[in-house]
Amino acid sequence: MSRTAVPPQFETTVAPSDQAGLPARNDPQILRICRIGRKLFNVAECIVTFRSSANAACSANTSSSASADCAASQMPGTEHAGDEGEAAFCLDIAPSDEFVVVPDASKHASLSEHPSVRGGPQIRFYASHPVYGQDRTVAGAISLIDHAPRAALCESERQTLADLAGLVERELELRIVNASQLDLQKKNKNLRRRSLIDPLLGTWNRGAIMRILTIEAIRCDKLGLPLGLIVADLDHFKKINDTYGHPAGDAVLVKVASRLRSCIRPQEALGRYGGEEFLIVLPGASHDTAMTVAERMRLAIASQPEVINGVTLNLTISAGVATSDQFPAATTEELISRADMALYAAKDGGRNRVVKAIPDSN
Numbered sequence: 001m002s003r004t005a006v007p008p009q010f011e012t013t014v015a016p017s018d019q020a021g022l023p024a025r026n027d028p029q030i031l032r033i034c035r036i037g038r039k040l041f042n043v044a045e046c047i048v049t050f051r052s053s054a055n056a057a058c059s060a061n062t063s064s065s066a067s068a069d070c071a072a073s074q075m076p077g078t079e080h081a082g083d084e085g086e087a088a089f090c091l092d093i094a095p096s097d098e099f100v101v102v103p104d105a106s107k108h109a110s111l112s113e114h115p116s117v118r119g120g121p122q123i124r125f126y127a128s129h130p131v132y133g134q135d136r137t138v139a140g141a142i143s144l145i146d147h148a149p150r151a152a153l154c155e156s157e158r159q160t161l162a163d164l165a166g167l168v169e170r171e172l173e174l175r176i177v178n179a180s181q182l183d184l185q186k187k188n189k190n191l192r193r194r195s196l197i198d199p200l201l202g203t204w205n206r207g208a209i210m211r212i213l214t215i216e217a218i219r220c221d222k223l224g225l226p227l228g229l230i231v232a233d234l235d236h237f238k239k240i241n242d243t244y245g246h247p248a249g250d251a252v253l254v255k256v257a258s259r260l261r262s263c264i265r266p267q268e269a270l271g272r273y274g275g276e277e278f279l280i281v282l283p284g285a286s287h288d289t290a291m292t293v294a295e296r297m298r299l300a301i302a303s304q305p306e307v308i309n310g311v312t313l314n315l316t317i318s319a320g321v322a323t324s325d326q327f328p329a330a331t332t333e334e335l336i337s338r339a340d341m342a343l344y345a346a347k348d349g350g351r352n353r354v355v356k357a358i359p360d361s362n
């Protein structure tokens with residue numbers, strides 16, 4: 001439906017504003033202020049309207065329907081005939097940077113032509129105070145509407161309307177603070193996550209897997225559960241780098257990490273302990289279980305060649321296993337050292353094998 005042009009003194013000057021933090025339509029806090037305004041002034045309607053970045057559509061001289069693009073809060077339960085309702089009337093009138101009062105719109109030179117004055121809700125009295133955003137530009141307005149003519153507002157009434165506008169401004173400020181706090185929390189979370197993840201492999205990095213190991217060791221100890229550790233290392237990886245280049249070596253590491261990850265359960269953790277060395281933490285895993293997982297990992301790598309840049313590579317890993325049920329008095333560092341020693345034994349033994357840590361014989 002085409003809209004009646006509003007008089008120049010009420011014309012919306014289109015200035016796209018930042019919408020972040022603008023209250024939603026029928027925001028409960030803004031509605032509360034509207035209810036207070038309605039009661040205080042004993043008027044039919046108290047309406048808060050905001051400019052949105054879609055305000056181009058709110059321009060008085062466009063023919064498109066604008067109210068859907070602009071936020072308007074009003075008392076619930078009031079009747080509106082589409083664009084001819086009170087909210088649409090307020091949205092038609094630009095949030096001026098001055099206090100505006102029209103005692104009888106039907107006698108106003110240009111507003112008398114507005115469809116909401118000539119017919120529809122029969123608007124007569126109209127008063128409005130600007131609402132400022134954080135940048136001190138006009139963000140919207142708080143308006144009073146009545147269906148009978150009224151006297152212009154006295155000084156103290158103007159002050160009351162200005163105070164209500166101040167409350168709306170406070171709500172806007174709160175929303176902006178809340179929005180930036182949420183944004184900050186999200187960024188912090190992402191940063192924290194990034195600081196724990198290996199950027200190449202997407203596994204836990206060394207710091208993170210060590211923390212997981214410490215936490216799980218304490219938890220398992222409290223629950224009387226064993227804790228299993230696997231240290232796994234790619235065999236002859238230097239040769240791959242030297243033959244096919246570092247990027248191909250990186251691609252191999254990514255594939256190996258992915259295969260290793262497929263061998264563990266969600267409560268177990270895979271971390272990059274060094275260049276091509278992985279540490280796997282298995283909470284609740286006994287010696288036998290940890291050996292089974294390590295053997296599953298070895299097979300997952302060795303059973304099928306990997307194709308990198310069109311080159312087929314037969315990969316293998318060696319692994320050392322140590323568990324707390326084997327070494328009940330060991331610290332986490334000692335357990336890692338035991339698993340490491342077993343890994344060296346696997347390398348010495350010819351690679352592509354799993355070796356368990358041997359308790360001292362005395």
Ligand SMILES: Nc1nc2c(ncn2[C@@H]2O[C@H](COP(=O)(O)OP(=O)(O)OP(=O)(O)O)[C@@H](O)[C@H]2O)c(=O)[nH]1
Nearest residue numbers: 233234235236237238239241246249250275276347
């Ligand atoms: N492409 C790539 N190579 C890495 C990365 N980190 C470490 N390396 C390489 O991994 C290789 C490890 O070599 P070595 O320690 O001799 O181990 P290896 O050749 O696998 O021999 P064994 O472990 O004894 O079987 C070195 O060439 C490192 O440069 C990485 O992130 N990307």
